[in-house]
Amino acid sequence: MTDFTVEAHHNPTSAERIAQILQDPGFGTHFTDHTAVIDWTAEAGWHNHRVEAYGPISMDPAAAVLHYAQEVFEGMKAYRHDDGSIYTFRPHANAARMNRSAQRMALPQLDEQVFIQSLEQLVAADKQWVPDGEGEALYLRPFMFATEAFLGVRPAKEISYRVIASPAGNYFGGELKPVRIWVSREFNRSAPGGTGAAKTGGNYAGSLLPQQQAAEQGCDQVLFLDPLHDNAIEELGGMNVFLVTNDGRLLTPALTGTILEGITRSSVIQLAQDRGLTVEERRITLQEWERGVDEGTITEVFACGTAAVITPIGELVDGEKTIASTGTGEVTQAIRDELLGIQTGTVEDRHGWLHRLA
């Protein structure tokens, strides 16, 4: 065990104010009183593990992250169970993924146990911020970024790792509302050999303009296509995609290096197999999607990720053409209920996915 020092906030948020925030937490706008921090230098490695008051970061204007975007992040949730205990979901998978992202972005590796300890330490300090409403959680955001003041181009020798936390409401008020998706024909999210498999801010920066175009077309999200052929589906800006067939198969694009390997994606695959569905990870063209919906062989389509868990995809808008809505189907609803049930402690955790934080 690595020792974290804990310096409690001098003027923490009052219980009344926290209760008020937890009434309607929204997503990503309120932050807890503390942050977990670990520093890294090329000479000393990881050091100064601590929990301190949440607040602005003082950084040199030449810090490498501000110029060359050398950073990675993670996203996970802590759920309060009925007995008051607090659990997170598959944190080893997040730790391993952060290290894969870090490797790609020439950032240092962080020991998985230390990653998990940083979550435990932060949640221990900010327990009262974990909501207990249905589907509500404390969203945890670990991230790592280059702080070294240097404008030359090479991996930075000074890095900061932090975890912040933000109470999150139930995305769609418990009801699954199908979203409208815009197919981006103009932009790709990533390319072979690029950074698409790393959870790094630059991928998101590049998705904002296509996302804006989608919004202008009355759509909620963007679907990105295969960068080489523009006809196979990849993923949304921050969610993986699944199609359900009428003969018991679940289809999802294979991980070819341009798609982010979602932990929700991997959990959905497992739960689908448990239900006797055949999972096919392969290339899926837009034509297959369109024809399948027309002919009734594709009965449900959904997207998944930590923030919204599972969201049914309604219409798919491809320029002038709209692929009809499949609505919320039984398989989508069943897998979503089971996954959220495991996370919130109402369904047996038969795969050992839960990790107690507090």
Ligand SMILES: *Cc1c(COP(=O)(O)O)cnc(C)c1O
């Ligand atoms: C984080 C992320 C996902 C979903 O991953 P989860 O581990 O399920 O939250 C999917 N796509 C992209 C691009 C992401 O950044």
